[in-house]
Amino acid sequence: MSVSFPIESKDGLPVQLTLADAQDIESLKELYRVIVGEGNSYPHDGFPAHEEFMDYWFRGKKTVVAHVPDRERPDQMAGAFYLKPNWPGRAGHVANAGVIVAPEWRNQGLGRLLGETMLDYAKQFGYRGVIFNLVFSENLIARKSWEKLGFCQVGVIPGAIRKNDGAYQDAIIMFRSLVS
């Protein structure tokens, strides 16, 4: 199944969203390497080995990647999301998602576009809600972005995240129902 594309970002850039396949692995690795290096949004504290990366971003998931046509950086991935059940069985209708945007494409509407597409996609797959289970409390842009997409804070895990300086920050759990 493929999401409709191209889609314009708020700056009118044509964004191409496609279901990821094997040819996207290396580009997504490069993007996730940047995210891990920033250290302020995902739990890995070093770039994962290949198998762990594949488990985290591909296996058992629907993964959608975003490209913005750019002649200077034709292979560069602008963003991505994954969608998977957060739990098995009786709670398998609650999805978990991860959304990332490359630093150079941030604050141009791509995160919102990926988030909205992720929610549409989740509905199409029959999910009844989506949970972000580890939003770093100091990641204010992500918290604001998800609130704007209708997510509510449903919990706080005190000190769940170890920062580079050895201090700890909380993780926020955010939930969005997909049923009225």
Ligand SMILES: CC(C)(COP(=O)(O)OP(=O)(O)OC[C@H]1O[C@@H](n2cnc3c(N)ncnc32)[C@H](O)[C@@H]1OP(=O)(O)O)[C@@H](O)C(=O)NCCC(=O)NCCS
């Ligand atoms: C969080 C993230 C996905 C948002 O993506 P983005 O493309 O930058 O977000 P958008 O441009 O769609 O902006 C979303 C909202 O946040 C606001 N925002 C984005 N960047 C901002 C900034 N630097 N300062 C203030 N507000 C900002 C926008 O105003 C926008 O609100 P609007 O829709 O009312 O205009 C992106 O910053 C990112 O990938 N960060 C690192 C990974 C991460 O944190 N992932 C989420 C983990 S829970």
